[in-house]
Amino acid sequence: MDIKQIKQIIDLMKRSELTEFAVEDEGFKLKIRRGGNGLPVVSQTSASNHPFVMPAAEQPVASAAPATAGTTAKDEEGIVYIKSPMVGTFYRAASPDSKPFAEEGTKVTETSVVCIIEAMKIMNEIQAEVKGTILEALIENGQPVEYGQRLFKVKQG
C-alpha cells in the first residue's frame, strides 16, 4: 500500500458515509475511522522500517490550546508562567500588612500558595502547580485579573 492508495481511501471516505475502513496486508495494518467531528482519523502500524509520511490530513479546527486552571505555558527554555484559574482581584499577600506570598527569588513547589485571588468576597489561595523559582510578579497588588492571565514568571527546577 502506498501513499497514493491511502489518499484515495481517505478521499473515498470523505465523499461517502463510511465511518470505518480497515485493511491488513503483509506486515502492514491500516485503520481509518471518522473522528468526533466527522473527519477521518488515520491510525497505522507498520512492521517495516519505512517511515510513513502521512499526507497532512485535514486537521480539525485548531482552537487555542485550552489552559486548564493554574497550569503554565512554556516560553523560553525552562521558563513557565503561573496563569490565573479564575476571574477576580489579585492580591500578593494574605492581608495589607502581611508579607507577599511570592517575590523574586522565592522557591516554590506545586502546592506553594503564591497569591490570593478574590472573587465575590471570597479569598481564594492560588497554588503554583509548578516547581521552581519565582522570577517576576507580573500583576500589581489589587489589580483585576481574567482567566488565563499570566501572574508570575517562574524558572522551572
Added chain:
Amino acid sequence: MIQKILIANRGEIALRIVRACRELGIKTLAVYSEADVQSLHVQLADEAICIGGPRSSDSYLRADRIISAAEIADVDAIHPGYGFLSENAKFAEQCESCNIKFIGPKSCSIKMMGDKAIAKETVKKAGVPTVPGSDGPVDTETEAVKVARKIGYPVIIKAVAGGGGRGMRIAHNDVTFAKEYHSARNEAEKAFGNGAVYIEKYIEKPRHIEFQILADSHGKILHLGERDCSVQRRHQKLIEESPSPFLTPDLRKKMGKASIKAATAANYENAGTIEYLVDAKGNFYFIEMNTRIQVEHPVTEEVTGIDLIKQQIRVANGEKLEFDQSDIKFEKHAIECRINAEDPARNFIPSPGTIGLYYAPGGHGVRVDSHAYSGYTIPSHYDSMIGKLICYGRDRKTALERTYRALSEYLIRGIKTTIPLHKAIMSDPVFIEGKATTAYMEEFMNRTPPDLFT
C-alpha cells in the same frame, strides 16, 4: 441608570447587544472563552475579560466567573442573550442579590415558566388553551379509555419517564387504543424502567406559532405579533416568518389576547415569547413560554419597527414602554433564514473551520445578523449557527423573492452552510403557498435530491 452592560453570551447575539448598547451610549463588557478571542463582538466591545477555557461548562456557563467579572469591571447590568444562563433562575437570583440588574424577567417568573407542568397549570388557570391531557399518569386501561374519549381522538400516549421521542404511541380510535396503550406501557417499562404513561391530545401536523411579549416594570404588557416557526428539523428552527401565512386577523387577535393573559399570569417583565401549536382547524394550544429574547427576534423587529434589544435595556432601566397595543402596526412581511455551518447534503453534519471569503448580501430590505467575517475560524465547541439572514418587504411575495435573491449573493467559502438548503426551500411550491407545517422539513427532505444542497 444603566451605564455599563456585561454581555454574558457570544456569537451573533453578543454582537447584536453590543450594537444596541452603542446606539444607547452604554458601555459594553464582553466576557469570552479562550476559543472566542478572535470573535467580532470581543473586538468591538469597550472592554473584554476572559472567563475560561473553550468548553461552555468552563466559561459561558460559569455564573461565578461571570459575576466576578461584573464586579471587577463595575457593571450595572448583565444581558444574558439566549441559551447559556438566560433562563437560569438561580443566575438571575444571584444577579439580583449582587445588585446587578439582570436584563430579563424576574427570577421567580423564570422559575415558574421553567417548570413545564407549573407553566401549563398557571396559564390554564388564566384561561389560555393548553394541550388537553390527563392530569398525570393513567394506570388502568378503563381510566385511560375514558380520558382518551374525553380529550377526543387522535391521542398520544407518552411515557412519564420518557424522552427523545421514545415511549410514545398514537391511537386514532377506541378500537386501536387498548393495543397502543399496553404497547406504550411495555415499551416504557423496558426502555425507562417505569411503565407509567399519560395521555395528551395528538395534534396532527401542527404549525408552530409563537407570540412576542414585551412588558415593562410598571404593569404594561403588550404583544408584538406572531412568528411562524413551523419549518424545523428535529425541533430546531430553520426558518421563521411574520406574519404567519396561516393566521386570520381574528385568530391573531384571539391568540394575542391569550398571550397577554399568559404573561400576566407569570407576572412578566421584559421580553418573552409564548409558544403555541395550531392545528388545521385554527385551534391553538399553549406549549411553553420562553422567558428570554429569542434567536428569531429580528423578524418581529422588521415587521413592527421596534428594536427589541433596546426595549429590553430600557425596561431593565425602569423606564415605561412609550407605546400602547394600538400603536403597534404590522407593516412588513419578514422572513429569517438561520445560516448554520452544516452540510445539508450529508445529514447536516457540523462543518466548523475557517471561512475563506465572506461576502454578505445587501440592498433594499436585507438584514444580516452575523459575527462571521473573512478569515474567521468557527470554533467547534458551540452551536453551528453563524448568522441570520432577514429579508423583508411590503408583502410575503416580495419577502420570498428578496430572500432568494439575497441567498444567491451570500458567499461563505471554506465551509459548508445551509444557504443552498434555504434557496431550495424558497423555491419550493409548498413553502411558497404558505402550507408548511412542522411536518414540512421531513417531507421536503424526502423528495428533494441531495445535490440540490451543494
